[in-house]
Amino acid sequence: MLQHDTRPRANARSRAVEAPEESAPAADKQTRLGNAALQAQIQTSQPSPAAVSNDELGSWLGDDVELPSKRGPDAPEAATAGGTAPVVDPTAPMRPSKFKRGQKGALIGGTKTLELAEKSDGSGSAGTVNDGVGAEIIAVSGTMLQVQARSGDKNIEGWIDSGKFADEPAINIDEDHPELRDDYGYHRISGDHLPADPKTTDAAQGYLGDCFLVASLAAIANASPQTIKDAITYNESTGTYSVRFYEEKGRNNFTPVQIEVDAYLPGKASSKDDPAYAGDKGGVMWVAIAEKAYAKWKGGYDVIGEGGVMADAMQEISGVKSLSKQPSQMKEDEVIPFFQQCEKDGRAVCAGVRDNSKSDEQTPFSSSGGNTFKGHLKQSHEWNHVDPGTVRITDTQGKAGSARDVGGKDDESGKISGTNVDDGSIIYKGAGHDTIEMTYKDGKGPDNASDLKVQFSYEGVMNVQKLIIGDHAYVFQSVVGGKEIQFYNPWGSYQPKSVTAAEFLDLFDSLSTNLPNKA
């Protein structure tokens, strides 16, 4: 694997920028959740604290510090009596040979908890963290690392021996959404988790918004199981996996990249054998291994949890250029033949569902007298919620005019605004969600509450009967009966019913295919 210091440096005329600290823009928080947020709604796990806050750290790049290579929970690499081949513990996590500020990994010591020292000489106590917790290096001094790691509901800083810092991808966090906070730590899964018989239904996405990747892995497995089998190899002596991806460097130029990962996966302390992200307890784990390697390559689970593009992910797995197509440009009678041809060619196909739909017109308002009207918006599914800023209220008789909501993606509630509205509010989330209350100016309200019609856009389940979830990637499986298309939900659950060509065109807004080389 190339190290960062092999990259081009600024020339003499120029200066390398010391990038200032930035926090994530607030405007995209809601969309950033994607389907991970929906999963959070439907799973019963309790919220728990996140690991490490990336945004709290600066991006100053320190020089790499090279330390003796270590392997094992707490000990320097051992050597045989003859001083030749090192003895490697295959149950131990991978340890980096270089350390630098900003580097992310995990603290794995083989004990239940780890103590962080207050000072670089190991003295004092800065606190205790769970074994396996995600960590970020903020300083290096000799063989000691100052790290930031999660302890309970807060981040703490302290010093620890570099031998306990493991080379693991950063764990995903979301400080703004407590339902997605976690105390996930790395735990070793035992056994050989190679893809013996990879197939679409192996995919089981977890608490991470990387449906694009899990769907892509499942689609390639459907089209070419051998591509998946060839991509993942296991080294029994080291207990590590090597996963092959491809980097597109130019036209018809895909270069293989090997990413090595150990057998540790993030999971809750209370259920160590149930991966937090891809993979289910007791199920096949090759998707989890591939996901981990992808995360390591791209900079962390937190990075791939931000989302990605199916066309890119599929070609990174297969080494063959993906093709993209716009469903909106397809005619209805072209849809089924297109998927039949994909099936015949052995193409991997992923499709993305649009992120919102417009509600039907509703008349939810009632008045207890006076100028105040109150109503509750009806959602077609319990997971659905209003897309803030899309609510439109009109008086069908014209007297009260029109009104609209004013709110942002992250807002719990918003205002109702209109020329004749004196005051109004809408609750988007939490207790009383989807409730609108507004008071019209004297003499400006509607004659009857039933004159007020409301329409809005919603996010969530786009088609309740077919269980097609918005803002989500699906894997094409087959054409059913020559007239409907069966997709697979990479969650591994909540599988949709087959859709007609018309439903496909109504629901899906992106489509990518890949034709892996058959070995």
Next chain:
Amino acid sequence: MSVVVEECRVRLTPGDDVQAALSGGGVVCFSAGVYPGAFTLGANVTLRGEPGAVLDASGKGSVLQISDDDLQIRVEGMTLRNGHNEAGGGLFLHGWSDVIVDRCVVEGARASQAGGAVYVSAGRLTVTGSEFRDNAGRFGQDLIATGASEVTIAGSRFASDVAAREGAVVRVTDSTVSGTLDVRGTTTRGPTVTIAGGSVPRVRNDANVPGTVIQQ
């Protein structure tokens, strides 16, 4: 030096078949007005808009999508509006082609994943004198350059974020990025971003998987 402006091969007015005109290549001129639809560009073509010429995808796909290689595409004086895709609601460039966006507005675009307005993962994109506003995506709301793409930006304004990923080469000259210019590589390569003039006050270079940022 004289500039040769090619004549319009076809002049469209609202209601005409835009996709058919674009598929024919050459210079396609757009009179003022709104042209609904999401379009795929598969031929060498110039889209030349009169003031007020708008391509509106109405949330049903990328306004312009280019997946083929070896194309020469030029978009002049157009507004690309209300595109939605998993990436690049305004412009999705996935093929090894050369695309020039000159004096355009990209607005109201959304991506369910990355790059609300523009997503470039291959080929070469040049953006001059253009404006990006009211676009949304999980990251890189106005533009993402990734893969081994090359993006040159000059005299343009971005109301939100611009992102450089993977091994992209991005040059930003005399432009304003009101959001963050977000730089992040992988463990095997990093983007190279050069900033010359303009106003790009917030640059974030990922410490874990950095790129190279050069300010001239």
